[in-house]
Amino acid sequence: MRHTLASGETRQVFEGIGAVGTAAFYVLSIVTVAAFLIGSWRRTQKYRRGRPAGRGGTIRRALLVSPLALRRRPDTGSVAQVATNATIGRRNRGVGIAHFMVFWGFITLFIGTVILTIDFDIVRHVSKWFWGHEDSFFTGTFYLGYSVVLDTMGVATVLGLTYLALRRGVRPPARLDYSRAEQPAGGYSRKALVLGDWMFIGLFAGILITGFLGEAVRIVANKFPEFEIWSPAGWLLARGFEAVGLSAGAAATTHTVVWWSHAFLALGFVIYIPYSKAMHMLVDGVNLLAHDKNATRALPAPPADADHIGYRELADFTWKELLDFDACTKCGRCHEVCPARTGGAPLSPRDLILDLRQWADLQTGGKTLLDREQRPDATGPLQNGQAAVAGTVIPAKTLWSCTTCMACVEACPVGIEHVPTIVQMRRSLVDAGTMDPTLQQALQNLASQGNSFGKSARMRARWTKGLETPIKDARKEPVKYLWFVGDYASFDERLQDNSRLLATLLTKAGVDFGILYEGERNAGNDVRRVGEEGLFEMLAEQNIKSLEAAQFEEIFTTDPHSLNTLRNEYPALGATYKVWHYTELLVHLVESGALPVKPLNLRVTYHDPCYLSRYNGVIEAPRTLLAALGCELVEMPRNKTNSFCCGAGGGRIWMDDSVLSERPSENRIKEAAALEDVGHFVVSCPKDMTMYSDAAKTTGHDGTLTVLDIVRLVDQALVRPPAEPATDDVAVPV
Template identity: 50%
Template sequence: MNPVAERPVFEGFEHTWLVPAFYVLAFIAIGVFLYGVIRRIQRYRAGRRQPWYPDWPKRLIRATAEVLTSRKIGRRDLYTGIAHGFVFWSFGFLFLGTTIIFIDNDILRLIAPKLQFWKGDFFLAFSVVMDISMVLFIIGLGMLAVRRAFFAVARLNYARVDNKPVDRSNYKKEDWWFLGQLLLIGVTGLLIEAFRLVADRPWFEAYSPVGSLVAQGFRATGMTPQTAMDWHFITWWVHAFLALGFIAYLPYAKSVHMLASWASLTVRNPKAGIALPPPPSETEPGLPLAPAAENLSWKELLHFDACTKCGRCHDVCPARNSGAPLSPRDLILDLREAISGFHGMKRPGAKVGHLVAESDLSSQEVSAALEPGELIAPDVLWSCTTCRACVETCPVGIEHVPIIVQMRRSLIDQGTMDGNLSATLMNFARKGNSFGQSERNRAKWVKEAGVPVPDARKQEVEYLWFVGDYASYDPRAQKVAQALARVLTHAGVSFGILYEAERNAGNDVRRVGEEGLFETLVEKNIKAIQSAKFKKVLTTDPHTYNTLKNEYPAYGLEVEIEHYTELLDRLARENRLPVKYPQNVKVTYHDPCYLGRYNRVFDPPRNLIAHVGATLVEMPRNRENSFCCGAGGGRIWMGDTLYPTKPAESRIKEAKQLDGVTHFIVACPKDLVMYTDAVKTAGYEGQLEVGDLVFLLEKALGLANEVVEETVT
C-alpha cells in the first residue's frame, strides 16, 4: 500500500534561516505592490469626480464574465484568443494553486493542523492540474512570443499615424520584458518539478505527467539525485525571485492591466458614445487639449491604466485606415503619458518627443509645459467619425468617443474648426438644418411623393415620421423619403410629419462638440413633437434614430422610436407588403454605424432583402464590424483634406470584389449620398448601383415605374 502522497513546501532547505528570509522577501514584494496600488488609487481620487453607479452587482457580474471569456480578444483573431486563453486560465489556476499552498502551510499548519488538506487524493489531483496548467501557460506565452517576433503584426510596431517624432522603443522593450518575465516564471516552475522528481522518485510521479517527461530526460543525461537537488535549490530561488519581483512590479508596468482591466470593464458605460454626457460643470473642468489629471475623471484615468496597447482600436479606425492623423490607440497613449509618465513610473528628466512625462512635476506643471494643441492636435480630433468601432473592439472597455467629443468641445470654444463646419453650424443656428435652407422648404419633397402626407400637428396619426435633414433637402435622399411615403401608404400605415416645425435632431451637432446648439435643437424639437398627436416616432436617418432614442429621454422625451427598416420588417412579417415582382439580383448591404454598431439593428434590413427575393452577399466587414462611410461625427460637413483616401471609396472597392454583386444597398440617407459619390470617384459608375433598401422594396411591390429583373450570376 502506497504512503499518503505529500511533499514539504521548503524541500531541501538545509539552512533554517532561508525560510524566514523568503518570507521577508515576500512581505517586501507585497509591500511594494500595495504601495503601487495605493499610488494609483490616489491618482484616481485626484481626478474629476464622477457619479458612482447604482447597479454594481450587475456590473461586477458582466465584467467578470467578459474577463473570464475574453471574448473580444479572440474575436477576429483566433490565434491570439487561444494563446491568451492558455495564459489567462493557466495563470489563474497557478495563482489558485499558490493560494491553496499558502492556506494549508501558512495558516492551517499553525492554527489547525488537523484541517490541512494538501495531501492524499487532493494532492494528486492538485499535481495533475498544476502540471498541465504550467505547460499550457508556457505554450500560450510561446505562441504570443512567436506572434510578436515573426507574424509582422503591424499594430505591434507602435508606428504613429501623425508622424510625430516620438520614440516608442520603450513600449516594445516593456512588452518583451513582460512576456519574458512570465515565460521564465513558467519554465523555472516546470524545472523545479522535474528536478524534484529526479531527486525523490516518488511513487506518484505519474501525477505530474509533463514534469515526469522532463525528469526522464534529465535522468537520461545521467543526472544524479544529489545533482538534481542542487539544481532544484538554485531554480527554486530563481523562480521565487522572479515571481516575487513580478508581484512587486505589477502595479508599475504593463502588467497593471491585470488589475485595471477588470475594474475598467466594471465601470464602463455600455452606452459610451451612444448617449453622450453633458459637459462638466464650471467647477469641474472638462478635457482641454493639454489636460492635467484633475481635468480627467477618475474613470478615464482608470481606463488609461487598463490599456494594453493591443492596437485593436488602431486597426479598425476608419480615419487611420484612410490616412488621417487619428489613431485611437495613439490618443490614449499620449494622454496617459502626459498625465502620468510611462505607466505612472517616475523617470527623472524623461521626455517623450513633444510630450513632457512626469518626473518631479505635478500634473499641473506637466500641463503647463504643453502648448495648447501640442499634445492632441486639432486635426487628430476632427478626423474622428465617431463610428464607435474603437469602443466596440476594445477588450478592456476604454471609451474613446466621449473623450474625443469632450476635447472637441474645447476646440469649439476656441473657434478652432474646419471652415465648412463653421458655416454649417451657422446654418443650424439660423435655419435649424445643415443645408441652410428655409424651414418652409423642408417638406417640398412631399409634392412628388404622389401620396398624401398629413401634418401630425393637425391630424392624429399612428407614426410621427421624423424625416431628417438629408431626406428632406438633398435631391438624392429626397427620393428615399418619397419612396418610403408610397410604401407606407401602400401598407395602410397611418403616418404624418412635422413639416416646417422639424429641426435637425442634433446627433452630429453634439458629436462635433457644439453642446449649446444641440440643446437648442433638442428644445425646439421636443416642443414640436409634443404638439403632434401620435403613438410612435419613425425615423429615416440612423443618426436621428440614435439621438432621439438614447439622448432625448434625458431632456424629457419618452416615446417609442423605430427605424423605418424595423417597421417595414414587421409589416412584411404581417403580410402587409406582398411581393409582386421578386428582385432577382445579387446585392450586398452596408450596416450604418448608428443603426448597427450603435443600436444593434442588424436583422431587419437583411430580412427585407430576403423578403424581396434578392440574394445577399455579406461584406467581409459586416454587422458590428462594419466599416464607416466617413460621414459620422460631423465629417460629412467638413473638407476632405485630412483624408487621403475616402472611407466610402474603400468600402465600394471592397464591395466590388464580391462575386456577382450588382447592387450596394444602404439604409441611411447619408450613406446614399456618400456612396453615390464614391462609386463615381472610384470609377465604378454603371458597374455597381447604390440604392436605399426602400427602393428595392418599392420595385418588389410594383410601386416603382421600373422593375429590376436581372438574373443572378
C-alpha cells in the same frame, strides 16, 4: 482532514534552501509585497482623483444582478464575460483560447501559491500554538490533487503563452506594429513599448520554466518518489533529465539554483505588475465590469459643476476614463478598425489612449517602467501639467478626425470607451473656437435655421411638393407614425426622390403617418458629437417642443443618426419615444402583404450604417427585407456590428477630408467591388447614399456598382396594376 508534516505524500517547502535562505526569502517577499502595494495604491489614488463616472449601477449589475450573462453582443460586462475572456476571443478565436489558458493558468498558479502560504505560514504556526504540534493539509490526497491541477494548468499556461509569443514574434498582425497615426514633428520612439511586451511575456515564461525545472530536479534529487507521478509534467521532465544522466546529487545542487531563479523571477514579476503592461491583470477585469456601451450611445452631459466647458485638464476626467487609459494592452484592434486611421487621418484610438495614459501618469507621478513612448522634445503626452489636453497633448486635428463610428469601442476587448472621451475633448475645442471653417459654417447654419445646409427652415418640407397624396401634418392631425425625416432626406436634392418614394410607398400601404413640416430641426446627434453641446440642447429643445405639440404614437426615421439621438439621448431631456428605422417599417409592410412584392433575383451587398447596426442593433430588419424582395445578399467581409464607417459621422461630413489618403467610403466601395457578381450596393441611410455615390464615382466603380437606397428595391419589387409603371428604373438588373 489533517495530517502531520511527516506522514503521507507531500513535498518539503524550502527544500534545500536552508534557514538563512528561508529567512532571506521572507525578507524579499515582504519587500515585494510592499512594492506591489505601493504601486497598486498609487494607481488607485490616480483613479480616485477622477470625477464620478456614474457606473455604480453598472458594476452592481455586472457583479450581482447578472453575473452569468454572456450575450453575443453585450452592452455591459458580467463576471462570466470576464471569466470566459469572451471579449478577447471575439473575432480572434485563437488569441481568445490562448489568453483563456494563460488567464486561468495564472489564476490557478496564484491560488496554488496562496494555498501553500496558508498551509505553511498560517496553519502550521496556528496549530503549533494551539495544539503543540505542526499541522498541515498540504499532504496526501490534497497534495496529489494539488499537484495534478497545478501541473496541468501550468502546461496550459505554457502552451497559451507559446502561441501568443509565436504570433507576436514570428508573423505579427499589422496592428501590432506600433507606428503612430499622427506623426509628431520632432519624431518619437516606441521601442520601449515593444520591450515592455517582451519583458511581460519573458518574465511570465521564466516563472513557468523555472517552476517546471525546479519540480523536475526535485523529483530527480528525491529519486522519483512514486506519488510524484501526480505531477505529470515535472515527472516527465525528470525522466528526461535522468535519461541524459543527471544524478540525484547534482539534481539537489541544481535545485537550489533553479529554486532561487524561480523565486527571483516570481517576486520580480509581482513588483513589476503595477508599473507595467502587467497591470492590465488588475485593471481590465474591473474596467470590463464598469463598461457600458450606453455611455457611447447616449453621451454624458457636461458636469453641472464644471467651471469650464469640455475637457482641459486631468481633473476633468472620470475615474472610468483614467481606468480606460491603464486598461489598454495595445492590442490594436481599435487601431485596425478605425476608419480615420485607415484613411490616413492622424487618429488612432490606441495612440489616443496611450498618449492620455502617459500624460496622466506624468501629472500624477505614476511610474511606468517600460511601455512608454520616448520623444526628443517634450511634446504631446510628454508635456507638463500646464498644457491643455485638447489641442495640445492630443492635437486638434486628431480629435477632429473621429467619425464617432464606435468601431473602436465595439472592438476593444477590455471595455475602453474612446468616443465619449474624444467628444469631451472636442467640447473644449468648440469652446475655444478651434474648428474647420466649414464646420463653423455648418454650426452657424444649424443655429440659425436648424439645418446644416443653411437653407431656410421654412423650406424643410418643400420636398413633399408634387406628391399625389399630401403628407399629413402631425402637428395638426393625429397620426400613428411620426416620420422624423432628417436634414439630408429633406434638403439634399439627390435624396429627395428617395424621400418622396418612401412617402408614396407608405401611402400605398395605407400607413397612417405624418411629418412635422417646418417644426422639425436637425435632431442634433452629430452636433452633439462635434462637441457643440449647447447647440445640441437648443435643437433638441426645439424638436421636443414640436414633438409635444404633435399627436402620434411612434416615431420612425430615415436617418440612423437621428434615430440614435431620439431613441437614446432625448429621454434624458424628458422626451421618451418608441423610435423605429424605416427598414423596420418596410419589412413589416412587405411581410404583412401591405406592399405586395415579386422576387427581384438580384445579387446585392448591404452596408450597415454605424448608427443603425453598431449603435442600435438594427441588423436583421434590412436583411429580412432584402430576402423578402428576393435579393441574394452577399456580405462584405466587414458586416453587421463590424461594419466599416462611410466617414460622414460625428460631424465629419461638415469637415474637410482632403487630408485623407483614402476616404473611408472609397475603402468600403472597393471592399464591395471585390465581391463576385454583385452589382448593387444597398444602403439604408441618406448620408450613405451621398457618400457612396461619390465614392463609387471617384473609385471608378460607378459603372459596375449601383449605389441605391433599399427603398428603391422595394419600389422595384412592388406588384402593381398593369397600367402603372415603376417609379424609375434604377434597380433593373443588368
